[in-house]
Amino acid sequence: MPKKETKFDVIISGAGPAGSACATFLARKGIKVLVLDKARFPRDKTCGDAISGKSVSVIRELGLEKEIEKNYHAKIYGVTLSSPNGNMFTVDIPERQGLKSYGYCARREVFDNIVFQTASKEKNVTIMQRTQVTGLRIEGNVVKGITATSLENNEALEFDAKIVVGADGAHSPVASALGVNKVENEHYCTAVRAYYEGIGGLTDKIEIHFIDEVMPGYFWIFPLENGMANVGVGMLFSDLKKRNINLKHAMHNAMHNNALFKKRFANAKQAGEIKGWTLPLGSKRRKLAFNGAVLLGDAGSLIDPFSGEGVGNALTSAKLAAPVIEKALRTNDFSENTFKEYEENVWKELGPELETSYKMQRLGRYKWLLNFTIGKAARKKELRDLIAHSLVQEGAMKNLVSPLGLIRMFFL
């Protein structure tokens, strides 16, 4: 990029899945974009590395599935769930149109780099890595650009933009500058994870275990390539504070002392350090549309409050933002009113699911209910089928946690 080029139609802060996918969607519509990221890719992102069916559908739209299959990944065909009293059951993701459905587990260092490289190959995309966004240039109440610092030479930088896209993650500087990044303990989760090799009994299913050590919360084992696995635990900020839990200790305790896992972890070796990070949850709706700016992914607090899944929602928000940004450029109208269409589309597409997940998160606080439901599903195929169906059919989970759905579950 010539050094003096400082004016852009669209500037995206953050080149994670949300930012890189949005850049690709825009570039393919012929829109020129500048993407800034403080990291240099490939970079790690602390995560469980589960790439759900929802992510897969956007990945397919971007044409990335083959690239993912060429790189390290595990294909995931189902879920194993267990309750605090040790009840356990496994469901396959039901087939769609006679074909086996699956998701992936892929290290974010690998997955994000694929999405990033795809964006950077687009001729309309200019990338600046190792460039930290420090704030917004706001005139009146309209976003006019961003300020940044080069991490290579400490140079202070300023760029003008018609539209700024905040896709810069859980601690988004763009969301902070817009005044919407307030941490609320009931709507933020923290989680830690580490990689392991040599865990016994890994399958092609992800494992979610509701265990006493991290109630309410869960312990996960997500299989990766070559017998490796991503293992972690997560809990709400508010519960961590109340129970005064150290997540790293809780995770070790679960692996080495819980009857379900101690044999499986007897010969397991940790590869790399345990890392933790924050999850801004979609249980509280954050404002996503501003005069001259929009927020995507974690910057928009879009993580599923029950499962902790955020990649699919980040990719979906990118996909929904692109046509509205295109329209704003076409009509030369960068007002909050224009970008409200994006915000409304996000809540239309993701809102019902986020609300259902919030209900499930609250129901998941009741140990007896988890013991009962998971115990019953372990015995009854009809309930397992109902849960499997709810996992994949959009909107179906809502029926499962509705009063009627709960009654049905009791009497199945």
Ligand SMILES: Cc1cc2nc3c(=O)[nH]c(=O)nc-3n(C[C@H](O)[C@H](O)[C@H](O)COP(=O)(O)OP(=O)(O)OC[C@H]3O[C@@H](n4cnc5c(N)ncnc54)[C@H](O)[C@@H]3O)c2cc1C
């Ligand atoms: C422990 C843990 C486990 C999780 N497990 C899962 C899981 O298994 N499956 C799942 O779907 N989701 C999971 N999530 C959530 C998921 O990681 C996020 O929802 C997802 O990464 C959001 O993507 P994003 O593009 O919005 O943000 P990010 O992936 O966080 O990308 C943001 C980008 O912005 C850049 N950036 C940040 N600040 C600046 C700045 N000042 N200037 C310039 N660039 C900046 C960063 O370098 C980064 O590249 C987990 C989260 C945690 C913490």
